[in-house]
Amino acid sequence: MATIDSRLLAILDRAREAKAPTKAECICLLELPETSLEAALLRATADATMRQRFGNEAIILGQVGVEIAACPAACKFCSFGEGHTRFAPKVMTTAEILQCADAFTGSRELYSLFLMTMHTFEFGRLLETVRGVRERIPAGTQIVVNIGDFDRAQAAELRAAGVNGAYHVCRLREGIDTKLDPEARKQTIRVIRDSGMDWYYCCEPVGPEHTAEELVEQMFLGIDYGCFQHAAMRRVYVPGSPLADRGQITELRLGQVTAVVALATLACPETRNIAVHEPNLIGLTSGANVVYAEKGANPRDTEEDTNGHRGRDIAACKTMLYEAGFGQLLTAPGRRQSLADAFRCRN
Numbered sequence: 001m002a003t004i005d006s007r008l009l010a011i012l013d014r015a016r017e018a019k020a021p022t023k024a025e026c027i028c029l030l031e032l033p034e035t036s037l038e039a040a041l042l043r044a045t046a047d048a049t050m051r052q053r054f055g056n057e058a059i060i061l062g063q064v065g066v067e068i069a070a071c072p073a074a075c076k077f078c079s080f081g082e083g084h085t086r087f088a089p090k091v092m093t094t095a096e097i098l099q100c101a102d103a104f105t106g107s108r109e110l111y112s113l114f115l116m117t118m119h120t121f122e123f124g125r126l127l128e129t130v131r132g133v134r135e136r137i138p139a140g141t142q143i144v145v146n147i148g149d150f151d152r153a154q155a156a157e158l159r160a161a162g163v164n165g166a167y168h169v170c171r172l173r174e175g176i177d178t179k180l181d182p183e184a185r186k187q188t189i190r191v192i193r194d195s196g197m198d199w200y201y202c203c204e205p206v207g208p209e210h211t212a213e214e215l216v217e218q219m220f221l222g223i224d225y226g227c228f229q230h231a232a233m234r235r236v237y238v239p240g241s242p243l244a245d246r247g248q249i250t251e252l253r254l255g256q257v258t259a260v261v262a263l264a265t266l267a268c269p270e271t272r273n274i275a276v277h278e279p280n281l282i283g284l285t286s287g288a289n290v291v292y293a294e295k296g297a298n299p300r301d302t303e304e305d306t307n308g309h310r311g312r313d314i315a316a317c318k319t320m321l322y323e324a325g326f327g328q329l330l331t332a333p334g335r336r337q338s339l340a341d342a343f344r345c346r347n
């Protein structure tokens, strides 16, 4: 029987001492066959290393997709892209958004509430919505925006309205599989960092055609710019989207990408947690400790409201984290609760 390559063991041993793999080493890790013993060792090492790094603590985030429109970014993998979307435009009312905010935050288990728009959006309305949500939800619960590009002045207004963070990604093949300018995406990322908001990044949307080199270049942007959250997300097969014929990677391969992202962030002291999209147990035992609940519009879904379809609710996310063996939930900066207690009879 073949022995494990000593170079791989050396990379994993160094990771156990909190030393990150180099870019070249990350490429080798991504090139391991996903069903190999070596890939399983990689995932197990990322799992053990991240549990130690984050104290076996997990986080639930909740995203509300507040509108649907034919999006001019025309991302070839997204169900809302202009030119191929099958959705009619729809905007949630303020009352509906507040109702979602209540549903997500009522149990005080949610760390961050995300408000997601299309690439173009009404900035004034977003500010009003943020103010309304901020008044309504628990003080420690974070508000994060997942919106199009914005400038320094807008970042300051978002901060003043109560926004704590922003999800912003320069995607794989940005400008090729999307109509967006990669430099504009990076400029907004700099704005987010300079404004003091937590910056949420992700290696996405990973498909079977992406090379290890492409994945590494894109994921290291999150490390070089100091992301608060790193993550991995696979491209979901959306029937009728221009990239549908390229198919999708397995959750096992996504777990491998998650493991490499997690180990690479050992070089990034700003990174406080690792997410996997969509939530799954392989990712949560490969270095990820964050899952997202979702409501409303979802670019990976073919239903107007993702909840009850692709999107999970808080209870389902909590169960998944418990099953993955996490001990506690971080529910706000400095605020924690036991996960095991939630699954124990209190009579």
Ligand code: SF4
Pocket: 071, 072, 073, 074, 075, 078, 079, 080, 081, 082, 117, 118, 119, 178, 299
């Ligand atoms: S992924 Fe986002 S930016 Fe791209 S088309 Fe969909 S909604 Fe627009």
